[in-house]
């Protein structure tokens with residue numbers, strides 16, 4: 001029997017943080033956002049099909065089931081200051097390797113050793129609250145978000161079959177949303193079936209120390225309420241870039257899709273570290289003594305489907321077989337069921353036939 005509640009509870013509840021970065025660190029990070037774009041849509045970075053996206057974030061009850069990724073577009077863009085422990089942006093080097101950040105994550109786990117893993121940012125235009133809640137990509141020895149698709153990581157996490165290979169981690173999230181029009185953070189610290197809690201906006205250089213890989217959470221609807229519909233003409237190829245001194249614009253090839261004021265945007269910086277309780281745990285990871293492989297992960301998932309008596313056609317290529325991905329998503333289905341009264345789950349309008 002799957003103990004779902006235990007699997008999707010953080011190691012400790014999230015803790016609110018203020019003044020996360022120094023003024024100089026914020027200046028550098030925002031300078032990268034302004035000068036090194038354009039930035040791609042989150043959906044375009046991670047997903048090849050709607051089935052892959054639904055493995056991460058299943059629609060709430062009553063929601064319209066999307067038929068393609070294009071039905072799920074919203075102006076949420078992402079870039080990377082660094083990944084896999086490596087700074088990608090020169091100006092962010094010292095911030096990614098900040099002792100303050102790694103020590104915060106170590107403190108969550110009582111861990112002795114730690115190393116920066118991922119440092120990314122989201123820039124979000126005005127948007128409805130369509131995210132029903134999700135958890136962030138997890139790392140196992142041998143497999144992590146840098147060498148496997150996001151949908152497979154989500155299925156592996158929900159299945160619980162791979163917990164013995166898991167790498168401890170935690171996040172420092174810093175929000176920048178000066179408005180008090182919605183825009184908060186909902187989280188489910190007691191598991192997806194329990195009541196959520198939320199942190200309300202405004203935020204500026206404030207956020208949380210959190211175990212987002214074991215806790216359902218979501219950014220709530222944000223931006224001016226009359227601008228939250230997906231901009232006409234936006235596609236998976238649309239990108240965000242700086243517009244003038246302070247604004248932003250969405251462009252698609254040579255088409256201008258939308259323009260935003262800085263006050264319309266919600267920005268977050270997301271830092272994640274891997275940590276190790278002791279030298280034995282550290283060596284197990286770095287010496288690759290007990291790594292998972294993609295082949296072994298699929299063998300274990302397929303064996304589990306058979307044990308459960310789930311009917312499915314053996315996939316030719318399990319990595320891209322949409323029916324197989326949908327079967328796994330359904331088998332390990334899990335999703336929040338309660339939402340804060342102040343931040344309901346918005347339902348997408350019906351899709352025209």
Ligand SMILES: [Fe+2]
Nearest residue numbers: 134135136212
């Ligand atoms: Fe997240």
